[in-house]
Amino acid sequence: MEKFVIIGGKKLSGEVEISGAKNSVLALMPATLLASGTYKIYNTPDLRDVKTMSQVLIEIGVNVNFENHILTINTENVSKYEAPYELVKKMRASIYVLGPLVGRFGYAKVSLPGGCAWGPRPVDLHIEGIKKLGAEVELDSGYIVARAKKLHGAKIHFDKPSVGATGNVMMASVLAKGITLIENAAKEPEIVQLGEFLISMGAKITGLGTDTIEIEGVDELKPADVTTIPDRIEAGTFLIAGAITGGKVKIKKCNPKHFEAVLLKLEDAGCYLNVGDDFVEIEAPDEIKPVDVTTAVYPGFPTDMQAQWIALMSIANGTSVVTETIFYDRFKHVPELVRLGADIEVNENVAIVRGVRKLKGAKVMSTDLRASASLILAGLVAEGKTEVLRIYHIDRGYERIEEKLQRLGAQIWREKTDEY
The missing domain is CATH 3.65.10.10 (Enolpyruvate transferase domain)
Structure with missing residues (x-):
């Protein structure tokens, strides 16, 4: 200590x-799960949370290397679609892997998150958003288990803007069939950067920075590089x-x-x-x-x-x-x-x-x-x-x-x- x-x-x-922004890079890192290949995230801060998210990705089968504030991520060998309690309990942002895993692979098993020691911070908005996209979601022994043969676009309205839920739904829906509309979406710069990163990977997204984000699903994405805000x-x-x-x-x-x-x-x-x-x-x-x-x-x-x-x-x-x-x-x-x-x-x-x-x-x-x-x-x-x-x-x-x-x-x- x-x-x-x-x-x-x-x-x-x-x-x-x-x-670089902690809350931005923690969303950019899971987004790399959406397409196989190598990514570079520049201006990555050397933080405990970044190390934790790296361990979550490594557990999934991703190769992660951090040097001189450059995070190099290779997602060619993703083999496990689970984020275990031992890692997720350390950081709430680990739930960000839920959307990309179920969006690309049709399955995700993610522990209910931990993180800050103050107050209840429910993940209901994440779960309801994924359900609206067509996934079957159940809570099993402290884990969120989501399954879907293919997600489909939907209209999703958040009762209150949520950065995490907006990001998760956005990542889940970029490979879904049809159009997804997120109403009362978060407008934070970190969400804007995530959306712009997904666009650079080939996603079709409009309305970033407003309270209504529209995503038109595409068949596939490709790797891209990004500099953290x-x-x-x-x-x-x-x-x-x-x-x-x-x-x-x-x-x-x-x-x-x-x-x-x-x-x-x-x-x-x-x-x-x-x-x-x-x-x-x-x-x-x-x-x-x-x-x-x-x-x-x-x-x-x-x-x-x-x-x-x-x-x-x-x-x-x-x-x-x-x-x-x-x-x-x-x-x-x-x-x-x-x-x-x-x-x-x-x-x-x-x-x-x-x-x-x-x-x-x-x-x-x-x-x-x-x-x-x-x-x-x-x-x-x-x-x-x-x-x-x-x-x-x-x-x-x-x-x-x-x-x-x-x-x-x-x-x-x-x-x-x-x-x-």
């Missing part, structure tokens, strides 16, 4: 490059790192259009921004203004930035209200921030954050990926020493975050620990 040790109080300054959540996290420490930070190799909602809120908080085509510079104000936030599906304020925003608001000059509308119980980070001296009250899906003059270092524990980021951000500004335990969570979605923060002047390092 490892922990982060942080000595807070350093104003961050300098430049940092944003890595920048990670918009990592970008937002590093901007908040600059803001919370009173610093001046430039993030590079990003796409500001993908996180405009975060940029607008940072401006509301008093930060000075210089936004280019592929960079953002942020300079913190003398004091952070309190700003209310309500999470929403894209292009709204992302739920994956909620924990980091609460960390920033914990030192704002005043009271802010953070409302979580995507995952109502996503507040496991709050008790740990309170240990650092934050004044936060949670009532159902609403957090009332009363800004304090200073946070003070303490020992805290990560409970999930974004909670980890919020604790690191708070530790960067807290007086004294903060220790963050269970940092395997952060390694799922941030590529060597401590090294990037060190280059900005932060005092943060890893240490071995027996504490869990």
Whole structure:
């Protein structure tokens, strides 16, 4: 086990490059199952989740090689259509293999997923979507088992937009017979990239980036290469790192259009921004203004930035209200921030954050990926020493975050620990 040790109080300054998007590459990787051959995925981040998805594909019979942020995938020898519990329990995105396997091979056996430690996140939308395409689906001893001689196009309406379900149905339907219409589809950049990748493989898809996606099934696809888009959540996290420490930070190799909602809120908080085509510079104000936030599906304020925003608001000059509308119980980070001296009250899906003059270092524990980021951000500004335990969570979605923060002047390092 490892922990982060942080000595807070350093104003961050300098430049940092944003890595490829975790949530994008985790969809691109299973999409390679749809056609036999060799693929290259450039700008792949070196993350625990990428390694887990690689193991899922290897279990299926795929050859995977990762070197210099290039992921080379060969799907010529797919021989097993099962994603086992031992791997899927580590990461919810493993369910992405369901759509491509049943779409191409007519069979898939995928364990019900695990992943983040907060709240129920049902896979009903995935299952119902696959059923609508004509698959027979049953739950058997903790596994989703789907069978279909040939999927056929259908009209699928999601009660709420789901990135995972939209991606899974899109991958399942590209080889189906006829036209599939996905209504109330997710519009996230990661879904747009997945669709564009499928198009480069020969799929016929229109409506990407809107709430209605139309897929006309084709007989076969061919391999293609792709470059992963920048990670918009990592970008937002590093901007908040600059803001919370009173610093001046430039993030590079990003796409500001993908996180405009975060940029607008940072401006509301008093930060000075210089936004280019592929960079953002942020300079913190003398004091952070309190700003209310309500999470929403894209292009709204992302739920994956909620924990980091609460960390920033914990030192704002005043009271802010953070409302979580995507995952109502996503507040496991709050008790740990309170240990650092934050004044936060949670009532159902609403957090009332009363800004304090200073946070003070303490020992805290990560409970999930974004909670980890919020604790690191708070530790960067807290007086004294903060220790963050269970940092395997952060390694799922941030590529060597401590090294990037060190280059900005932060005092943060890893240490071995027996504490869990």
